[in-house]
Amino acid sequence: MNSKNYHQKKRFGQHWLVNKKILEKIKEIAVLNENDFILEIGPGKGALTSKLLDSEIKKLHAIELDKDLINLLNDKFNNNDKFSLQQGDILSVNLDSINKKITKVIANIPYNITGPILDIFIGRLGIIRNYNYEKIIFLMQKDVVDRILSKEGSPNAGALSIRMQLLSKIKRICDVPPSSFSPPPKVFSSLVVFEPIKNDLRLDMQKIVLKLKNKNLSICKI
Numbered sequence: 001m002n003s004k005n006y007h008q009k010k011r012f013g014q015h016w017l018v019n020k021k022i023l024e025k026i027k028e029i030a031v032l033n034e035n036d037f038i039l040e041i042g043p044g045k046g047a048l049t050s051k052l053l054d055s056e057i058k059k060l061h062a063i064e065l066d067k068d069l070i071n072l073l074n075d076k077f078n079n080n081d082k083f084s085l086q087q088g089d090i091l092s093v094n095l096d097s098i099n100k101k102i103t104k105v106i107a108n109i110p111y112n113i114t115g116p117i118l119d120i121f122i123g124r125l126g127i128i129r130n131y132n133y134e135k136i137i138f139l140m141q142k143d144v145v146d147r148i149l150s151k152e153g154s155p156n157a158g159a160l161s162i163r164m165q166l167l168s169k170i171k172r173i174c175d176v177p178p179s180s181f182s183p184p185p186k187v188f189s190s191l192v193v194f195e196p197i198k199n200d201l202r203l204d205m206q207k208i209v210l211k212l213k214n215k216n217l218s219i220c221k222i
Contacts, residue, residue, distance in 0.1 A: 016044045017108050019180035027051045041090050041107035046076050091116050099131040108139040136194040145190035169195040
């Protein structure tokens with residue numbers, strides 16, 4: 001299939017990143033090296049994939065939901081030994097065979113599945129991870145990032161911000177306007193980096209949170 005003949009499907013929430021400066025920025029903040037096994041979620045027509053493969057990484061495994069894009073991506077990258085492609089839904093695909101190999105996860109997240117993707121890759125309190133991602137780089141809806149980064153006492157603070165900040169170090173790199181995508185979404189996006197906290201530290205922090213919660217509950221009962 002010629003990429004020019006392909007049109008995005010609304011049901012997949014496809015808004016492809018076309019801003020070359022942001023594509024380069026993602027590659028830059030990933031700090032790629034020869035030991036990296038990259039998981040790219042939703043490569044689309046492969047604009048970011050090309051940038052990532054043009055580095056010294058060991059492997060890039062892409063997962064694409066849209067069956068119509070599989071042949072296009074295979075035709076484009078089939079001769080690159082570092083590239084592998086899997087058709088499937090990231091919310092249900094089994095990553096057990098590669099999860100412990102993956103060092104970094106990179107994705108332009110469809111807005112309609114942001115919550116479930118955060119659950120899968122950042123995790124939930126009290127659940128032991130079976131992976132050791134160094135970095136998770138997401139391009140995601142700005143208002144969700146605003147909520148995630150909210151400080152205690154802020155109107156936007158809540159369960160999401162508490163959980164994300166307990167489970168990872170988070171840094172917003174920049175905000176990205178709708179014009180950076182094709183077709184343009186109706187809202188701004190933010191480029192954000194999560195550095196997941198190791199399991200032993202996660203558990204220690206969870207114990208502290210539970211103690212504080214129980215203490216507060218006790219005070220309320222008095």
